[in-house]
Amino acid sequence: MEGLKWRLLALLPLLASVILFYMKTPPQKPSHSECSLLDHNDFWISSKRIVTPKGVISGAVEVKGGNIVSVMEEDWQENVGTGQVIDYGEAVVMPGLIDVHAHLDDPGRTEWEGFPSGTRAAAAGGLTTLVDMPLNSFPSTVSEETFELKIKAAAKRIYVDVGFWGGLVPENAFNASALEGLLKAGVLGLKSFMCPSGINDFPMTNAGHIKEGLSILAKYRRPLLVHAEIQQELEDIADDPRSYSTYLKTRPASWEEAAIRELLTITNGTRAGGPAEGAHLHIVHLSDARSSLDLIKEAKSSGDSITVETCPHYLAFSAEEIQDGDTRFKCAPPIRDAANREKLWEAMMDGHIDMLSSDHSPTVPELKLFTDGNFLKAWGGISSLQFVLPVTWSYGRKYGMTLEQLASWWSEKPAKLAGLDLKGAIAIGNHADIVVWEPEVEFDLNDSHPTYVKHPSISAYMGSRLSGKVLATFVRGNLVYKEGKHALAACGVPILAR
Ligand SMILES: [Zn+2]
Secondary structure (H helix, E strand, O other), X not given: OHHHHHXXXXXXXXXXXXXXXXXXXXXXXXXXXXXOOOOOOOEEEEEEEEEEOOEEEEEEXXXXXXXXXXXXXXXXXXXXXXXXXXXXXXXXXXXXXXXXXXXXXXXXXXXXXXXXXXXXXXXXXXXXXXXXXXOXXXXXXXXXXXXXXXXXXXXXXXXXXXXXXXXXXXXXXXXXXXXXXXXXXXXXXXXXXOOOOOOOOOOOOOHHHHHHHHHHXXXXXXXXXXXXXXXXXXXXXXXXXXXXXXXXXXXXXXXXXXXXXXXXXHHHHHOOOOOXXXXXXXXXXOOOOOHHHHHHHHHHHOOOOEEEEEOHHHHHOOHHHOOOOXXXXXXXXXXXXXXXXXXXXXXXXXXXXXXXXXXXXXXXXXXXXXXXXXXXXXXXXXXXXXXXXXXXXXXXXXXXXOHHHHHHXXXXXXXXXXXXXXXXXXXXXXXXXXXXXXXXXXXXXXXXOOOOOOOHHHOOOOOOEEEEEEEEEEEOOEEEEEOOEEOOOOOOOEOOOO
16 A cells, blocks of 8 residues: 555656646647538539529539638539549538537536537537527526537537527616627527526516617617517316427417417617617517418518528428327427418418428427326427428428528528528538538438437437438638548637627
8 A cells, every 4th residue: 555655656747747738738720620520611512403693503612711702503623623523423512500409508507418419419400500698508508608618618519600699588688788788799699588488587678678688689680580479378287297289278379369469569670771770680480370370471562671480390200190299399389280380381481481490499308297298297309400491301302492582591591590691502602511411311310320419319300210411511711520530629619799
């Protein structure tokens, strides 16, 4: 024992010098070979199906220093010279998906998800940019100080680019300097709730708060995103809490309709010449495709600056199919009946719903209460991030959805909402954010499928057969994911609005 002690003591100077070395050496920026699975910085990607704003072309995209520097059709070979070409044959080359509604729960609730697992899942799913929500992390992102914590948490831990929404809450809504501090620090816009959010440090706002917030946002030309449900009086519901229909009754479509009706009394000010001109309101995760959607359509045609998203789970599932106790499907607003789902698809195809987002909102399996299966008490939120591309494609094909529509809903429109001028399309000058995937390849999403979110078992998509396999994901020209392999280092960039 004594001998061991002396030997350990003898090692102390060595240990001290190692610590000193690391203290003196500034943290190294990851090398190119750590950020990318590809040796080259400058290369061409060729394919017979490249989705561009001008349609699907056969040709090649030239990438240099992280940007797209040319997009060429048939005769591209003559221009390549000795350049490196990655030929993807018939696989689809498309702008990377931009998810404007993800809850990564970092800092503070990393046992739910966290930046590393969330962004690795994103990369594997063909998403190249996420915009993180201000709640479910702790503390909520509602001030300049809490935003700093968020940026710190993301530094060197994100595998794709990540932007951030700030929170509009009663505490900051009438405090212009606080809100401006948050906007100047770089949030891409604000998010608020018209009903309890389920998170204590993110209280709900009323129309007064929203009006005030919009007037500040107008100056910065950044959007306000709103969870549009207002609680209404309910008759006593004494039904079985394990039955999905019970949960559905607790959040009827009239809640969405009431919220949207109230919002539209504010958004009419955003019309040309109106007092709130320059402001923009975005309704998140619309579920009701009936009266709520009609109201939005009307406001749009009157010139209100308003957009709306829905999520793949409202397009994939219907209330009738959800089994008793299967709380993986609980989210708010709830998944409604099959006829409503048909109407949502109709609105997608007709362009009345502008875009899609995941609303990836995971938790720990314990809070899903699988043993009790109590829909009224379980955490509400659907885990979906890695699978939104194959899910959208698998269900949308039946409605005649095209690759151009897919790129518009998942890249072009979200980029526009978040003010990401250099993202959202395969076009010269844009970031080389690209997904390569095979729409025709089917797979079973089960335990043996490689998944990268923290808790794959809580995903409502587990057990599905899907179509669309992601082959490769490029973020700013870095090959961050290739068939089951990720780049070594997290080289995604936090996106700050300026
Ligand atoms: Zn959400």
